[in-house]
Amino acid sequence: MEKVYVIQPIIDEDYRIEHEEIISLIESSDGVYAGTLYQKIREVNPATYIGEGKLSELKERLSGLDEITVLFNGALSPSQTLNISHVLDDRKVIDRTTLILDIFAKNAKSSEGKLQVELAQLKYMYPRLKGKGEALSRLGGGIGTRGPGESQLETDRRHIRRRIDYLESKLKNIETRRYLLSERRKKNAVKTIALVGYTNTGKSTLLNLLTQSDVFVKDQLFATLDPTSRKMEIDDVEFMLIDTVGFLKNLPHDLIDAFHSTLESALNCDLALIVCDATGEYEMQLKTTLDTLDALHFNAPYIVVMNKSETLRDFEGYPTDAVFISAKENLGTEVLKREILKRFQNDYVFCSLRVPYRSVSDYNANKKYLKERNIIFNDFGMLIDAVIPAMYISKFHDFIDR
Ligand SMILES: Nc1nc2c(ncn2[C@@H]2O[C@H](COP(=O)(O)OP(=O)(O)OP(=O)(O)O)[C@@H](O)[C@H]2O)c(=O)[nH]1
Ligand SMILES: [Mg+2]
The missing domain is CATH 3.40.50.11060 (GTPase HflX, N-terminal domain)
Known part of the structure; x- marks a missing residue:
């Protein structure tokens, strides 16, 4: 080592x-x-x-x-x-x-993650290659600073520039594809929630807990570099939860830019959970995250989540509206789920529907727009407990019971 x-x-x-x-x-x-x-x-x-x-x-x-x-x-x-x-x-x-x-470079696993890292590396190297040439020529010429050396540098630079352009256009394509997917999701009224925040605060652990998944978690910085999203349900309302690369103080902007295609879907989310390590420098973590999001023109609503709070004795000094959880010990997640649902209370209607047997085919035609939570059959027809996206409520006017 x-x-x-x-x-x-x-x-x-x-x-x-x-x-x-x-x-x-x-x-x-x-x-x-x-x-x-x-x-x-x-x-x-x-x-x-x-x-x-x-x-x-x-x-x-x-x-x-x-x-x-x-x-x-x-x-x-x-x-x-x-x-x-x-x-x-x-x-x-x-x-x-x-x-x-x-x-x-070590942690990127998906092909997209690898492309992003390569782009970040080249973008870092590119201006420095120029700098190196300048540094050499400032020495006033001499062995190693003229002739083929210099032109080799130019060839390298052109090669790198081409590769940067290629990677950028390839990542742009991926971004477009993901955008189309998210547009489809919008039509299906599935809201997206992004997990963002400082590196190593437990974002992936929380994703695993909330979605019963098994994404890679490790006590190290930048464990997550690959775009990951998973389905999550709260009271039968479906959400898409998106994991993201962690932030770090003084992270060069090119680095963040290279992850644009990953971050894009997170930046367009309907709600962000800003995860902090309550036992660490949470003020600095929160400030860094908010500053970075700001620079990326993020403007969705967010909830501050103080993770790793299982050993906390004192809750003084924290932001007053923060939600305290422990993703590892599964503490506080019910409160967090209630808080999430509250943020979407105008987007969904929880209601009962009465569907007479003669209208069942009408109902069935629109059934895909709602989620059935419970059904009782009686002499009259069906009694259905449902959750309906507010944008589709008009389709069910005839059936709403209360
Ligand atoms: N004590 C404690 N540790 C936790 C908790 N949640 C996560 N961890 C640990 O924190 C470390 C980082 O967890 P991750 O979920 O990988 O963190 P992340 O924010 O996704 O990190 P990056 O992807 O590297 O940015 C792991 O060792 C987890 O086991 C918690 O509630 N309490
Ligand atoms: Mg992670």
Whole structure:
């Protein structure tokens, strides 16, 4: 397993959370955390980000240790990456996004998920390839910076550009197909509910619980990368529940963009459940999620769900309208289901129908628009407890009992 040494810049007090998170990211990528060098940043060194003194301190700390990757917990420019690596005797140097992309590549399983990850990787690489060329030419020419090297770079860039265009159009097709499906669903009056939120908060666990499914769940960041949706029923009202890729603070926008086709159906949902880890940094998780959704022009109503609350003793400080649940221990989910149904109370009518035997064929012609919950036969005809989408209620006017 790859050993990873972290450079943690200290810019504001959030650095502790950032540091905890980078360790989770290392573990999620199957790496082994090997230590940290902290550095307060007053002014960014354009060449190496952190100062020269600090860099030689790092070099000393790492001397004698080979096979160790240096991970910068932030965004490095291509030339900074090169320069740091150079000072550290050509050690492998990566930044946060590169690590996240690596986890994405490891975790994508469906063909669509894989296309999305490839797109994200190429989009990250593309401008950097240019940067690398510029960094090289700034050195003023010389061996390795002219002739075939440079034109090879151009060929690579053209190749990557073509591949990006290809992936984008392919994903666009998938998106269109999914859109048509969702349009059909709209006609069938099935409402969609999206599970969104910070990574590792329990979105997939909740999907499994609410839909009796078995999608992949793991204590790691970005376990879900593939679009998943499942049918769910509450009081015989059918919903489509959509699982999504988790968000993370400072997740580069290209990364989110690459997942557009997955997120598209979630962004068009009728209701979102914003899942937070009540035992973690839930304020930061909620803010990150709302900011990200905002940037994606999301404007559906939502319910804040505080998950993992089975061990909570104190409910102070949380958003007052949050619903507390434990997806693992199946606690609070009844309350959550009531809350969900309440949000759709104007969309469905729960009622009784009286259908005389002579009208049964009329009724049968429209039966597909409602859901029968219970039927009693008597001398007069049928007594049916039903739930009817409000948009179809007029089809049943003649039969409604109360
Ligand atoms: N203690 C506790 N752990 C939970 C609960 N719900 C989920 N977990 C655990 O949290 C971890 C992450 O769960 P997932 O369902 O994979 O989380 P996710 O939000 O889908 O994560 P990503 O897909 O990686 O963004 C797993 O180890 C779950 O077993 C809960 O109610 N309580
Ligand atoms: Mg998941």
